[in-house]
Amino acid sequence: MTEAVRSESPLTGDVAPITDKIRVEGVSYRYRRRRREDVVALDDVDLTVGRGEFLSVVGPSGCGKSTLLRVLAGLQKPTDGVVRIHHQHRDRPLVAPVFQEYSIFPWHTVEANVRLGLDAAGVDRSEARRRAQEWIERVGLTGFEKALPGNLSGGMKQRVALARAFVVEPEILLMDEPFAALDAQLRKVLQEELLAIVREHNHTVFFVTHNLDEAILLSDRIALMSARPGRIRRIVDVPFARPRTAELRKDPEFSRLEEDLWADLKGDVEEVVQ
Ligand SMILES: Nc1ncnc2c1ncn2[C@@H]1O[C@H](COP(=O)(O)OP(=O)(O)OP(=O)(O)O)[C@@H](O)[C@H]1O
Structure with missing residues (x-):
């Protein structure tokens, strides 16, 4: 051990x-x-x-x-x-931390933000893209891959932060x-999603x-x-x-x-x- x-x-x-x-x-x-x-x-x-x-x-x-x-x-x-x-x-x-205040990079697209940990770990580019896409879909952000965080709602930014944590498969x-x-309804949706994940x-x-x-x-x-x-x-x-x-x-x-x-x-x- x-x-x-x-x-x-x-x-x-x-x-x-x-x-x-x-x-x-x-x-x-x-x-x-x-x-x-x-x-x-x-x-x-x-x-x-x-x-x-x-x-x-x-x-x-x-x-x-x-x-x-x-x-x-x-x-x-x-x-x-x-x-x-x-x-x-x-x-x-x-470990992968997720904070209240999203902590995603405003100058990176959604996809680049989600991929960040994989890029830092030297994961092959196409593999990193594939895994990032998987999690973007999973958190309901399909279609927003190239969007910048400034154009996203608070709930969407937090989904990016969650996907970024999940994609590296931390222990x-x-x-x-x-x-x-997040507002009460979105909070409930993400709580259920977190339970499932x-x-x-x-x-x-x-x-x-x-x-x-x-x-x-x-x-x-x-x-x-x-x-x-x-x-x-x-x-x-x-x-x-x-x-x-x-x-x-x-x-x-x-x-x-x-x-x-x-x-x-x-x-x-x-x-x-x-
Ligand atoms: N950098 C710092 N310098 C001095 N005191 C600090 C610093 N960061 C936090 N504290 C103090 O340490 C104590 C614990 O802070 P912490 O943020 O861990 O509490 P918390 O339970 O998470 O609070 P909250 O529920 O309000 O987020 C608080 O009294 C806070 O004011």
């Missing part, structure tokens, strides 16, 4: 069991600021994500959800602790509120959201974070079988779980608002 260790912290020596895809051990993150107090965004976070698991993280604004995602993406190094990620297929990228999708900027490709997903309904529909487990400094205060199993569709929302157990999660989060959210 191989491990990608996303930290320079010393290893504790034990090895993640094969079923754990991601292991976050005692991770803290402190933003250092000149002449102002440091911000402790994460405090001693422990968390595991199983192989092929869909784990969502919810918590009040500013509790460190995005920081944790960026640490997992290797974009920020934890101040303390260690992240172990089991990299199984060396020919595939370990882990790191998604930071990918549907937050993740099922087909057996991705491991780390998903940040503010939306409890979205977390319940999509996830195997939900991690609730406390207000800053962010800690994991509770992990909840989502008991619904897969495949799931939006119909699941009509299940009384769905509403009960949503109420239960909200009862738990409410105090922290109100504190942040005040």
Whole structure:
């Protein structure tokens, strides 16, 4: 077994069991600021994500959800602790992030944006085109291959960002509120599409959201974070079988779980608002 260790912290020596895809051990993150107090965004976070698991993280604004995602993406190094990620297929990228604000290049066409990761990996040009086209179709952007992002709606831009992540066939999708900027209807369409794609490709997903309904529909487990400094205060199993569709929302157990999660989060959210 191989491990990608996303930290320079010393290893504790034990090895993640094969079923754990991601292991976050005692991770803290402190933003250092000149002449102002440091911000402790994460405090001693422990968390595991199983192989092929869909784990969502919810918590009040500013509790460190995005920081944790960026640490997992290797974009920020934890101040303390260690992240172990089991990299199984060396020919595939370990992670692909998708952010709320699309993060696609405005000067590239839709096709070039989707192909970006494949080009960077040196995939043969015609093969890259073929794979990009496949995903452009899959996310409903056929006919827009040569369009520039400036001519696309927000929903279409986010589809480009999703296709760009899916096309490289990452082992882990790191998604930071990918549907937050979309209208409610489009959000529902893309949630269902994501459910289908993740099922087909057996991705491991780390998903940040503010939306409890979205977390319940999509996830195997939900991690609730406390207000800053962010800690994991509770992990909840989502008991619904897969495949799931939006119909699941009509299940009384769905509403009960949503109420239960909200009862738990409410105090922290109100504190942040005040
Ligand atoms: N570059 C930075 N410098 C200083 N503080 C920062 C920086 N980036 C984030 N923070 C602070 O760290 C804390 C955690 O931020 P983070 O964005 O991870 O939270 P979040 O839970 O994702 O928030 P939201 O739900 O509002 O997106 C917040 O208090 C934020 O203000």
